Amino acid sequence: MTKATAADQPRRRRGEYAKSEATRAAILDAALGVFAESGYRAGSLREIAQRVGMSEAGLLHHFKSKSELLMAVLDRRDEHAFEITRFNEVDGIERLRGLVHLASYNASEPGVVELYCTLSAEATSPAHPAHDYFLRRYEWTRREVTSSFEAVAADGRLSAAITPRAAAIATISLMDGLQVQWLLDRSVVDMAEELARYFRSIVLGFDLESLEAALDEKVVAE
Amino acid sequence: MTKATAADQPRRRRGEYAKSEATRAAILDAALGVFAESGYRAGSLREIAQRVGMSEAGLLHHFKSKSELLMAVLDRRDEHAFEITRFNEVDGIERLRGLVHLASYNASEPGVVELYCTLSAEATSPAHPAHDYFLRRYEWTRREVTSSFEAVAADGRLSAAITPRAAAIATISLMDGLQVQWLLDRSVVDMAEELARYFRSIVLGFDLESLEAALDEKVVAE
Numbered sequence: 001m002t003k004a005t006a007a008d009q010p011r012r013r014r015g016e017y018a019k020s021e022a023t024r025a026a027i028l029d030a031a032l033g034v035f036a037e038s039g040y041r042a043g044s045l046r047e048i049a050q051r052v053g054m055s056e057a058g059l060l061h062h063f064k065s066k067s068e069l070l071m072a073v074l075d076r077r078d079e080h081a082f083e084i085t086r087f088n089e090v091d092g093i094e095r096l097r098g099l100v101h102l103a104s105y106n107a108s109e110p111g112v113v114e115l116y117c118t119l120s121a122e123a124t125s126p127a128h129p130a131h132d133y134f135l136r137r138y139e140w141t142r143r144e145v146t147s148s149f150e151a152v153a154a155d156g157r158l159s160a161a162i163t164p165r166a167a168a169i170a171t172i173s174l175m176d177g178l179q180v181q182w183l184l185d186r187s188v189v190d191m192a193e194e195l196a197r198y199f200r201s202i203v204l205g206f207d208l209e210s211l212e213a214a215l216d217e218k219v220v221a222e
Numbered sequence: 223m224t225k226a227t228a229a230d231q232p233r234r235r236r237g238e239y240a241k242s243e244a245t246r247a248a249i250l251d252a253a254l255g256v257f258a259e260s261g262y263r264a265g266s267l268r269e270i271a272q273r274v275g276m277s278e279a280g281l282l283h284h285f286k287s288k289s290e291l292l293m294a295v296l297d298r299r300d301e302h303a304f305e306i307t308r309f310n311e312v313d314g315i316e317r318l319r320g321l322v323h324l325a326s327y328n329a330s331e332p333g334v335v336e337l338y339c340t341l342s343a344e345a346t347s348p349a350h351p352a353h354d355y356f357l358r359r360y361e362w363t364r365r366e367v368t369s370s371f372e373a374v375a376a377d378g379r380l381s382a383a384i385t386p387r388a389a390a391i392a393t394i395s396l397m398d399g400l401q402v403q404w405l406l407d408r409s410v411v412d413m414a415e416e417l418a419r420y421f422r423s424i425v426l427g428f429d430l431e432s433l434e435a436a437l438d439e440k441v442v443a444e
Contacts (some may be wrong), residue, residue: 037347042263061327114346121343124336124405125259135406142403142410161423173399180398181364181391183346184357194391201383201423216249 024062024072026052031073036114039122040070040130040182067129074119077112087144092151096171096199097208099145103175104192110183117179142168157204167202175197246276246284246294253295258336261344262292262352289351296341296355299334309366314373318393318421319430321367325397326414332405339401364390379426389424396420 001049012183030051034043045066049059063069082088085098106113142165149164158164178191199206252273256265267288271281285291302309306327307320328335345352364387371386380386400413421428 037263039263039344041261081246117346118343120402121340124339124402131406138403138406138410159423162419164338166416166419169400169403169411170396170420173396173403173416174392176399176402177395177397178391178399180342181348181360181395184353184360188360189391194388194395195387198392202380 003085020062023052027059027062027069028073028076031069032077033111035070035073036118039118040066040128041122042183045069070119070130071133073115074130076136077115087146092148092155093157093203093206094204095144095148096152096206099171099175100192100199100208102197103178103195106164107182107186107191110186113179117176117183122139128184138172141172145171152203157206159202159204164201171198240427242284245274249281249284249291250295250298253291254299254337255333257295259339260328261340262288262350263344265432267291292341292352293355295337296352299337312373313424313430314370314377315379317366317370318374318425318428321393321397322414322418322421322430325400327418328401329408329413330402332408335401336405338400339405342398360394363394374425379428381424384424393417393420403434 006189027048030048031043033051034048037043045056045059048069049056052059059069063072084102085095087095087098090098119130120134121134123134125131145168145193146165147159149167152158153164158167162170174195175191178189178194182189182191196206196208237348249270251402252270253265254269255273260263260269267278267281269279270291274281283292285294303324307324309317309320312320341352342356344350345356367390368387369388371380375386376378380389382421384392396417400411400416404411404413418428418430
């Protein structure tokens with residue numbers, strides 16, 4: 001009896017764990033949608049709970065607060081973006097290609113673009129729960145993109161008219177700003193094309209091929 | 223008696239009008255502050271009314287609705303920005319200098335930058351009351367900045383690597399995106415400097431002198 005219970009217990013726990021993970025994932029998807037449409041401040045837990053067909057109390061069983069839920073949404077998206085840009089695996093030009101690829105991928109996920117566009121603006125206010133997150137995120141991104149341009153400069157391929165750090169600040173600004181115009185009217189702006197155009201204007205012989213080829217290979221291999 | 227009343231009436235009306243205008247201006251300032259800090263959706267009429275020391279009903283006597291108030295705030299800021307860039311008076315390079323001047327002026331008005339940053343992001347949603355306003359505003363701005371670059375190109379001073387329209391889209395994106403990084407940490411980014419740097423990278427012999435000299439003269443003359 002005791003033995004059987006001991007053997008059953010982990011199995012049941014695993015089943016519960018998997019179910020709980022699926023529920024968490026569904027809540028995160030719904031939260032992304034609500035925060036993207038209404039922003040964090042105006043987006044309500046009630047609306048998120050409704051979309052997954054549970055009560056607000058039920059939702060708070062999985063995430064302790066609205067701000068904890070927001071951070072979980074952002075963390076999950078960051079993991080995803082990290083996979084796409086492959087910032088750890090590649091260097092210099094390849095990293096810049098990764099950013100173009102990310103811009104192109106973002107165009108297939110308008111909800112995610114809306115989320116970052118609205119939240120990064122809201123979170124410039126020091127009282128916002130994601131303020132520190134965005135502060136750290138921009139610092140990290142500036143550092144990483146600067147080091148990419150440093151590698152490009154070391155290869156003698158960065159325009160002498162710009163420093164790696166200024167190029168990084170402009171790149172990040174451009175990506176953020178393009179999102180606003182694209183969200184307002186998607187027929188006006190191709191985010192990836194405009195970013196690639198900027199890279200071509202400051203990086204000697206910039207082209208997109210290599211990362212795309214690598215990604216194609218990866219898709220074939222999978 | 224009748225004469226005296228007739229003579230008094232307009233004077234009293236003018237006094238009332240001036241008082242009403244001053245109240246409207248105070249409400250618009252308070253609304254700008256609240257919308258900049260909390261966004262339009264989460265910013266409340268009650269908070270705005272409190273800041274000018276009146277009731278919500280009193281405020282609605284001056285502006286019929288929250289969305290009417292928002293549009294009045296935006297219209298007033300646009301008039302102001304228009305004076306600074308002097309888009310009607312000057313052409314080509316001078317207009318680009320006007321944009322750098324606007325970026326520099328914006329840095330002295332963080333509340334206004336916050337307002338546009340938050341509202342333009344919120345308003346990408348078609349249900350937002352300022353959606354059409356921002357759609358038209360970006361169309362207008364793209365058209366005007368494109369025509370500035372066309373004038374620069376006609377003088378043979380635009381880099382062959384970029385079209386006037388692509389340069390306009392990048393310029394507007396850069397200005398918007400720089401605001402986010404600047405609002406998060408003002409020590410990191412000089413918005414006017416980064417914009418001028420971008421213009422120097424695509425416009426042959428771009429410098430800032432002329433408009434500044436003109437503005438200095440204007441200040442001296444006043």
